[in-house]
Amino acid sequence: MQPTIIFASRLAKRYGERVVVDAIDFEVRRGECFGFLGPNGAGKSTTMRMIVGMTPRDSGRLEVLGRDVVPEDPWIAQQLGIVPQENNLDPDLAVRENLEIYGRYFGLTAELRRERIDQLLEFAQLSDRGATPVRILSGGMMRRLVIARALIAQPKMVILDEPTTGLDPQARHLIWQRLAKLKESGVTLLLTTHYMEEAARLCDRLLILNNGRILDQGSPEELIARHVEPEVLEIWSRTGFSSLEVFGDLPGRLERVGDSLYVHGDRLEPVRQRVLERSGYSCLLRPANLEDVFLRLTGHELKE
Ligand SMILES: Nc1ncnc2c1ncn2[C@@H]1O[C@H](COP(=O)(O)OP(=O)(O)OP(=O)(O)O)[C@@H](O)[C@H]1O
Ligand SMILES: [Mg+2]
Secondary structure, X not given: OOOEEEEEEEEEEEEOOEEEEEEEEEEEEOOOEEEEEOOOOOOHHHHHHHHOOOOOOOEEEEEEOOEEOOOOOHHHHHXXXXXXXXXXXXXXOEHHHHHHHHHHHOOOOHHHHHHHHHHHHHHOOOHHHOOOEHHHOOHHHHHHHHHHXXXXXXXXXXXXXXXXXXXXXXXXXXXXXXXXXXXXOOOEEEEEOOOHHHHHHHOOEEEEEEOOEEEEEEOHHHHHHHHOXXXXXXXXXXXXXXXXXXXXXXXXXXEEEOOEEEEEEOOOHHHHHHHHOOOOEEEEEEEOOHHHHHHHHHOOOOOO
């Protein structure tokens, strides 16, 4: 097994009376992609900020690369590529200058800076925007620039807080491709995301956080097998909610979600056929996914 490079034990943080991270334990191993999932306010960003030393913890152990995390420790910041949830670029400087500053901070030579910045601008699809002031970039462009900036010193570990939020589908795929390549080359990735597809594609292991507590952790496949049935049949009616009552006798675990009915079970094809025999209904049979796990564990949205 690969060595642990982030170690957290009974890690806790409160703001005033509110316990935001509630004595959590987790380990990230070298070379893996580890993901944090959880509803808004679950404590994901707070945990990321404690790891990079931007927010002090209240109690518990926290080590990065075998070293106790001390807030504002420049050594930790030097080891990591950091993509914070908020785009903390300098709005008055041009795209290239924002990267320059980081290159200097990490002590890269002028020649190396030029070379890496060219590559990173290309990766971020911003090659023709090098001289543009950041303040007039679109939101997605800024996001791509923040990700590019995190890679300038070729860190062995990158921490990304919602890297692809606000990106268009094409840009998101590009980032996924790039992150997968980084992982292949041995870089450890720690990310948070609200995109279940992103988590399923990139992450070897995931942790689901809710109200500062860990609900479960494991590989995407393990979490799906542990918490939900293998298939989901989504049924929706063109005539409205109440008519779904006619499906009260379907086998499996039923859930009503707005104007749809979800049937969770195994081998649901015959059930799909039965639904199709009735007019006025549409349905979709699909394998269960992380979103089903997320909704079941965090109890969000599926409650009426
Ligand atoms: N500086 C702060 N002062 C007071 N409360 C804070 C501060 N930062 C975060 N919180 C609170 O801590 C809780 C967790 O916030 P956090 O940003 O970690 O959530 P998150 O899981 O990253 O959510 P999101 O998915 O919306 O980004 C929230 O209740 C938030 O209001
Ligand atoms: Mg957050």
